[in-house]
Amino acid sequence: xxxxxxxxxxxxxxxxxxxxxxxxxxxxxxxxxxxxxxxxxxxxxxxxxxxxxxxxxxxxxxxxxxxxxxxxxxxxxxxxxxxxxxxxxxxxxxxxxxxxxxxxxxxxxxxxxxxxxxxxxxxxxxxxxxxxxxxxxxxxxxxxxxxxxxxxxxxxxxxxxxxxxxxxxxxxxxxxxxxxxxxxxxxxxxxxxxxxxxxxxxxxxxxxxxxxxxxxxxxxxxxxxxxxxxxxxxxxxxxxxxxxxxxxxxxxxxxxxxxxxxxxxxxxxxxxxxxxxxxxxxxxxxxxxxxxxxxxxxxxxxxxxxxxxxxxxxxxxxxxxxxxxxxxxxxxxxxxxxxxxxxxxxxxxxxxxxxxxxxxxxxxxxxxxxxxxxxxxxxxxxxxxxxxxxx
Numbered sequence: 001x002x003x004x005x006x007x008x009x010x011x012x013x014x015x016x017x018x019x020x021x022x023x024x025x026x027x028x029x030x031x032x033x034x035x036x037x038x039x040x041x042x043x044x045x046x047x048x049x050x051x052x053x054x055x056x057x058x059x060x061x062x063x064x065x066x067x068x069x070x071x072x073x074x075x076x077x078x079x080x081x082x083x084x085x086x087x088x089x090x091x092x093x094x095x096x097x098x099x100x101x102x103x104x105x106x107x108x109x110x111x112x113x114x115x116x117x118x119x120x121x122x123x124x125x126x127x128x129x130x131x132x133x134x135x136x137x138x139x140x141x142x143x144x145x146x147x148x149x150x151x152x153x154x155x156x157x158x159x160x161x162x163x164x165x166x167x168x169x170x171x172x173x174x175x176x177x178x179x180x181x182x183x184x185x186x187x188x189x190x191x192x193x194x195x196x197x198x199x200x201x202x203x204x205x206x207x208x209x210x211x212x213x214x215x216x217x218x219x220x221x222x223x224x225x226x227x228x229x230x231x232x233x234x235x236x237x238x239x240x241x242x243x244x245x246x247x248x249x250x251x252x253x254x255x256x257x258x259x260x261x262x263x264x265x266x267x268x269x270x271x272x273x274x275x276x277x278x279x280x281x282x283x284x285x286x287x288x289x290x291x292x293x294x295x296x297x298x299x300x301x302x303x304x305x306x307x308x309x310x311x312x313x314x315x316x317x318x319x320x321x322x323x324x325x326x327x328x329x330x331x332x333x334x335x336x337x338x339x340x341x342x343x344x345x346x347x348x349x350x351x352x353x354x355x356x357x358x359x360x361x362x363x364x365x366x367x368x369x370x371x372x373x374x375x376x377x378x379x380x381x382x383x384x385x386x387x388x389x390x391x
Contacts, residue, residue, distance in 0.1 A: 007043070010035055011387045014043040015052060018071055019101070019202065019384065023056050025068035044071060051081055051143060052100065052387055075099040081143040085375030086131055086179075087192065088151040090167045090219040090269075093119070093127050095134040096372030100380070102203035106138040107372045119168070124175070128182035146186030148378030149179065150195035150371065152220025156237040157378075160189040163236070167219050167269075188379045193222035193240050193330075195374040196364060197231045198381040200328055203373075204365035207325040213318050215242070217311055217331040219268045225322055248313040248351055266310045268332075275303055290333050304333045308340045312347025315361060319352050327361045330370055335363050 017033040018024060026044055030037045047053040054074040074080045082105065085096035096107040110130050112119040119127055135144065153165030160176015162168075180187040190198075193216040200208040214224045223242040225232045232239050243263035244256055254264035264270060272284030280299045281288040292300035311331055319327055334341040345361045364370035383389050 008386045008388045010039050011043045011046060012385055014040055015047060015073075015387055016384055018053060018073055020206075022072040023070035024072075025070050027068055029071075047387060050387065051079060052383075054080075073100040075101055075103065077140065077142070079142065081145050083145045083376040083379045084131070084135060084147040084185075085372050085378070086127070086147055086149045087371040087375040088119070088127065088149065088168075089371075090152075093130065094372050094375070095131050096369075096376055097135075097138055098373055098376040098380070102199060102366070102373050102377060102380070104366070104369045104373055106134075107369065108134055124178050125182060128179055132183060144185065145383065146188065146379050147179065147183060148195070148376045148380065149175065149187060149189040150192040150375040150378050151175075151189075152192055152216075152218065152222055154238055154241065155189060155191040155194075157188065157190040157194075157233070158237065160187060162189070163238075165220070186379070188382060190378045191222060191224070191237075191240060192216060192218075192220075192371065192374060193224040194231050194233070195378050196328065196330055196370060197224040197226045199370070199374040199377040200326075200365060201226055201229055201231070202377060202381065202384060204328075205326055205362070208328070211322070211324040212326045212328060213322050213324045214328045214330065215311070215315055215318060217266055217268070217307075217329070221263045221267050223318065225324070242314070242318075245314055245317060247310050248316070250310055250313070262310075262314050266307050266314070271303070271307055275300070278303065286332055290336060293333070294337070304340055305343050307331075308334060308343035309347040312344040312361075313351055315344060316348040316351035319348060319354050319360070323354055325360070328364055329361060330364055335368055335370065 013033045013035060014029060017029050021032055026040055029040045051074055053071050056070045056072055080099055082097050082099055087094040092109050092111045094109045097105040112123060113126060154163040156163055162170045162173040162175050164171055176187045176189040193214055197214040200212060209229050211227045216222045221243050223240045244261040246260045247262050247265045250260035250265040252265040253259050254261035268286045272286055275281045275289045276284050278299060280292055289300050293304050315327060329344060334344055341363055348361060366373045
């Protein structure tokens with residue numbers, strides 16, 4: 001790389017090194033990232049000027065000579081930039097604010113106003129208005145970098161287009177352009193499974209930077225694969241569609257005509273409908289089902305464990321295909337209660353041929369705040385790859 005592209009790559013290297021090791025003195029950054037001290041100093045100066053880094057008030061242990069002033073990401077309450085997040089789910093939208101380390105500062109879940117699933121034909125304007133009101137309410141004067149948007153289905157992040165979202169009935173919708181026009185802010189859009197994978201790579205376990213598979217189980221079922229810090233998109237950004245991945249042992253009929261597909265076996269909509277059919281909850285809500293299990297309803301616990309075993313079977317298939325350093329599973333009951341995560345691990349271990357599967361299956365590092373944080377990471381991810389996007 002030459003010219004500006006090399007400078008952008010060097011700036012990103014310094015920024016990610018401070019993310020991983022900060023607070024850290026400039027003199028310690030060079031051996032950590034492989035750049036020359038002069039390059040580190042030059043890029044650190046630019047990042048300080050842009051407001052992405054800050055010098056901490058006290059010097060690090062200096063020894064002889066000039067004190068080593070530690071640098072860190074600018075997450076301070078005065079001047080530290082923030083990113084907004086918008087997760088568009090089938091029943092509701094969730095708004096969030098996070099800092100440069102992915103720390104959740106504020107969040108709110110707002111059900112869609114339209115009858116039935118989804119925000120309705122004119123719902124994007126309503127969602128934008130509610131998000132704008134949320135941002136006004138939590139405005140503390142800190143610079144707002146823009147909005148990251150995450151949702152299920154086939155999403156093309158290059159131009160912010162939702163190519164296909166079956167549950168919402170969207171086809172080729174220019175979501176990014178619609179929201180940017182309404183909000184007058186930079187907007188980045190991506191699939192929620194990739195968004196969570198990006199968040200794990202940036203802010204989660206170190207092994208996720210080597211390789212990870214993320215399996216998302218909600219009303220929409222998706223997956224994402226990352227290696228060496230990059231999440232794979234594939235041609236047309238169509239990677240990650242695992243709705244029709246066969247689940248070992250499942251006999252559930254799928255609308256596609258086959259049996260045992262993951263979406264038809266384990267999605268939230270299927271689970272909610274089954275919970276109503278069994279008389280466990282009055283309406284098809286996975287949240288109500290999890291609450292019922294938490295209060296000691298054995299029928300609810302049994303149904304959630306059935307789903308956990310199905311998810312474990314699908315996880316085993318993905319583990320054997322990709323053999324990642326870590327596998328992250330976003331599934332409500334296992335995020336909230338370790339017992340269901342253990343059920344997923346045990347089911348995967350019984351099927352997987354890679355041997356050490358159980359220990360590599362984990363819940364998202366952000367826990368129940370996984371989606372609000374991941375949505376904002378859709379905006380922050382490109383910034384950590386090229387800080388010049390801020391200009």
